[in-house]
Amino acid sequence: MQLMRLILPVSALLLTAGCASGGTGSAAGSAAGSDDLLREHGLERATVSEVVEQLDRTNEDRASGLSASVTYDSVTLQDDGQEAVLTMPEDEFYLAVAPWTTTTHDCFHHSLSGCQGELVNTPVQVLITDAAGTVLVDDAASTYDNGFVGFWLPKDIAGSLTITSAAGTATGTFSTFADSPTCITTLRLV
Known part of the structure; x- marks a missing residue:
């Protein structure tokens, strides 16, 4: 159990720290606990596309502690132990x-x-x-x-x-x- 507590935060840090080397649907409800995270950052009513655009256009999220990264399939947001994984638009x-x-x-x-x-x-x-x-x-x-x-x-x-x-x-x-x-x-x- 202690090893799992260490692995999860380290893997989350590697995923979202800085640049990682190597839509149209609603952002809300994509992962357990994601509603609170999205609400805390004023993103609960935003589409996935709006979340990406809002976070990419400003550096304000850096001061708030929110980290977010984009892949082909998803946008992963993390803050203070909470995580939300939003599905990218299909096309x-x-x-x-x-x-x-x-x-x-x-x-x-x-x-x-x-x-x-x-x-x-x-x-x-x-x-x-x-x-x-x-x-x-x-x-x-x-x-x-x-x-x-x-x-x-x-x-x-x-x-x-x-x-x-x-x-x-x-x-x-x-x-x-x-x-x-x-x-x-x-x-x-x-």
Whole structure:
């Protein structure tokens, strides 16, 4: 029993600390005890997509103690021993991108409350196309307080993305499969 008490907090810490290397439905009621956690952070009426977007756009959750990470299937939120696992929308994938010029970090599963990109609140132009050349995103955007900008894309596709800012342009590839990263930190603007 004591070993189990040690393993659970350590595994939870590894899952949500910083960036993890390597929707449309309601967020409420996805896991036992999740209602209290969601209510404490004002998320009880938010959809999964709204939870992701709200937590990714601000650093306020860091001060509150809430940690959250995104995978293909779920969003895991943790705070003070409570956990909520929310199911991602069936046909949507959340991809967070942090363009950079000087500093970056390794990332695989985007931590909504721990990842910090270099370029905060920076205007960017984004072009995302699938492998067939269909334009999925062609918009002006701005990186969030955490230096990332996020996009909801169809699941189970691959393609390319180009980000342009006053600092330069970066082009790379992405995929939205079950084993794909939800966090891209390799796009250096030159």
